[in-house]
Amino acid sequence: MVGYVARRLLQSLGVLLGVSVIVFGLLHLTGDPTRLLLPLEAREEDVRQMRALLGLDDPLWVQYARFLTRAVRGDFGLSFKHQVPALTLIFQTLPATLQLTGAGLCFALVVAVPAGILAALKRNSILDAACSVGVLLGQAMPVYWLGLLLIMVFAVGLGWFPAAGRDGWSSLVLPATALGAFSMARIARMARSGMLEVLAQDYVRTARAAGIRAFVVTYKYALKNAAIPLVTIVGLEFGILLGGAVITETIFAWPGVGRLAVDAIFSRDYPLVQAIVAVLATLFVVINLVVDLVYTWLDPRIVYVRSVR
Amino acid sequence: MSVVAHTAAPALARRRRRVSFRAAFGLSVLLLMGGSAILAPQLAPWDPAKQMLLKRLRPPVWQERGLSQHPLGTDHLGRDILSRLLYGGRISLGVGLTAVTLSALIGVSLGLTAGFFGGRLDALIMRVVDVFLAIPYILLAMGVVFALGPSLGNVILVMGATRWVQFARIVRAEVLSIREREFVAGARARGNRSLRLLLHHVLPNALTPIIVVATLELAFMIIYESALSFLGLGVQPPTPTWGWMLADGRNYVASAWWLATLPGLAIMLTVLAVNLLGDWLRDTLDPRLTV
Numbered sequence: 001m002v003g004y005v006a007r008r009l010l011q012s013l014g015v016l017l018g019v020s021v022i023v024f025g026l027l028h029l030t031g032d033p034t035r036l037l038l039p040l041e042a043r044e045e046d047v048r049q050m051r052a053l054l055g056l057d058d059p060l061w062v063q064y065a066r067f068l069t070r071a072v073r074g075d076f077g078l079s080f081k082h083q084v085p086a087l088t089l090i091f092q093t094l095p096a097t098l099q100l101t102g103a104g105l106c107f108a109l110v111v112a113v114p115a116g117i118l119a120a121l122k123r124n125s126i127l128d129a130a131c132s133v134g135v136l137l138g139q140a141m142p143v144y145w146l147g148l149l150l151i152m153v154f155a156v157g158l159g160w161f162p163a164a165g166r167d168g169w170s171s172l173v174l175p176a177t178a179l180g181a182f183s184m185a186r187i188a189r190m191a192r193s194g195m196l197e198v199l200a201q202d203y204v205r206t207a208r209a210a211g212i213r214a215f216v217v218t219y220k221y222a223l224k225n226a227a228i229p230l231v232t233i234v235g236l237e238f239g240i241l242l243g244g245a246v247i248t249e250t251i252f253a254w255p256g257v258g259r260l261a262v263d264a265i266f267s268r269d270y271p272l273v274q275a276i277v278a279v280l281a282t283l284f285v286v287i288n289l290v291v292d293l294v295y296t297w298l299d300p301r302i303v304y305v306r307s308v309r
Numbered sequence: 310m311s312v313v314a315h316t317a318a319p320a321l322a323r324r325r326r327r328v329s330f331r332a333a334f335g336l337s338v339l340l341l342m343g344g345s346a347i348l349a350p351q352l353a354p355w356d357p358a359k360q361m362l363l364k365r366l367r368p369p370v371w372q373e374r375g376l377s378q379h380p381l382g383t384d385h386l387g388r389d390i391l392s393r394l395l396y397g398g399r400i401s402l403g404v405g406l407t408a409v410t411l412s413a414l415i416g417v418s419l420g421l422t423a424g425f426f427g428g429r430l431d432a433l434i435m436r437v438v439d440v441f442l443a444i445p446y447i448l449l450a451m452g453v454v455f456a457l458g459p460s461l462g463n464v465i466l467v468m469g470a471t472r473w474v475q476f477a478r479i480v481r482a483e484v485l486s487i488r489e490r491e492f493v494a495g496a497r498a499r500g501n502r503s504l505r506l507l508l509h510h511v512l513p514n515a516l517t518p519i520i521v522v523a524t525l526e527l528a529f530m531i532i533y534e535s536a537l538s539f540l541g542l543g544v545q546p547p548t549p550t551w552g553w554m555l556a557d558g559r560n561y562v563a564s565a566w567w568l569a570t571l572p573g574l575a576i577m578l579t580v581l582a583v584n585l586l587g588d589w590l591r592d593t594l595d596p597r598l599t600v
Binding site for chain 1: 442453455576
């Protein structure tokens with residue numbers, strides 16, 4: 001177990017190192033970053049001065065090493081637009097994003113898990129059919145369209161919830177629903193097939209044959225085992241939700257990291273873009289590390305399978 | 310045993326019938342969408358970029374103030390929605406298909422290499438896969454497209470370069486089991502070189518999952534393209550795209566519902582059709598596949 005944890009930690013660090021290469025490369029993509037940073041009509045000597053200031057005349061690997069040593073300490077430089085350390089801006093907006101993605105994930109789980117399980121228990125019923133239609137629609141609806149529809153119906157039409165901004169719980173309902181819908185569809189599908197698989201296992205049949213009440217068999221024995229694969233996808237879903245938050249926050253004017261990122265990209269605020277990508281990727285890696293460790297704790301067979309390979 | 314056989318047979322038949330209905334639905338919607346995209350110049354009643362300011366924001370024909378020349382209404386610049394939807398389909402499907410092809414080329418080559426040669430190369434490629442999984446691809450794509458300039462080619466390039474991971478993972482897993490099979494050992498014993506072995510013996514046997522992933526990824530790419538368009542980083546105007554039309558409609562959610570609703574409906578129908586087809590392909594070709 002300790003060996004596995006250590007290996008998994010090392011692997012996560014490797015991934016973060018790879019992320020840093022891509023984040024670093026983002027700025028150098030167009031050749032000369034000074035051209036991105038300065039207005040088009042900048043004079044030649046200004047460009048030269050800027051190059052010297054940013055250390056762009058050094059060899060690329062020296063620049064990367066410098067970038068990495070600073071990034072590890074959380075120093076991504078000042079945001080061009082706001083003239084504040086990029087990380088400060090992110091930490092100001094991150095709570096809003098975490099609140100939105102957390103609410104989206106909760107909403108997805110609360111609807112999808114019971115729906116998937118019921119669909120599996122009442123297989124081929126009307127409920128099952130309704131569930132699979134919901135899954136198909138949920139997977140086909142782009143988040144920005146669903147967001148606009150929700151605004152049209154529930155904000156403009158019925159006036160139940162605000163259309164934009166972050167002001168109390170009622171403002172969270174529409175963005176969280178829009179963001180969570182896609183994950184809801186995927187989780188419901190997984191829950192259904194997972195439950196079906198477990199229900200077909202020998203130990204469920206044995207428990208039933210032994211005369212244990214159907215309720216206990218379903219909700220105690222089967223459900224526990226069906227929950228295990230769901231834990232891993234929650235980690236992956238979280239990454240998908242963080243990506244989806246970029247668009248959701250733009251539509252609902254939600255003051256989170258996603259909107260900050262879109263704004264930073266359009267104002268060529270490269271230090272801020274780099275910092276945001278790095279922070280979100282780190283968040284994803286850490287969450288998946290935790291999920292993996294929880295997973296091995298829930299299902300000890302996993303460690304043995306991996307160490308054999 | 311007989312009890313099992315009796316309950317299993319009708320269930321299987323029912324399953325087959327339902328699956329094939331879904332597939333037929335998916336295929337016909339897709340053919341309709343594809344056909345109207347290809348024939349857009351012939352089918353579209355108007356030039357999609359033509360502005361008719363006197364006929365701004367007209368609703369679809371079945372509503373009051375609707376005009377019969379504009380069956381699905383007009384937008385805020387008086388452009389015909391139906392014509393724009395038809396032309397937009399060309400971008401969505403065209404970009405989607407090219408981007409999937411590109412990402413399949415990258416992903417399949419890397420997956421084949423990783424699975425077949427194993428060792429350090431495999432470890433390296435799989436770590437790169439992890440890196441790409443960790444970065445929110447939409448942010449990466451936005452950053453890159455913005456830096457390079459939002460042109461048709463760049464959009465396709467970036468979409469292909471950020472989504473190859475799925476292909477690499479599934480192909481690697483498939484190759485790991487194929488390379489242990491006897492026909493591969495036999496081909497090797499006959500003196501086949503590695504490259505020939507890969508292309509003639511391993512790749513054809515990994516084709517099923519590649520086809521399935523490609524279909525499901527196409528659905529994804531269509532959403533991806535319109536998301537970039539929606540954010541203003543897709544193919545640039547005056548070329549009409551569904552995502553761009555949605556973004557235009559954003560400012561009129563209160564007054565002109567059709568502007569944002571119709572392009573979204575087009576995206577959803579197309580994605581739904583492709584997904585249905587992908588599900589059916591997976592269930593028929595290889596039910597054990599989990600993608």
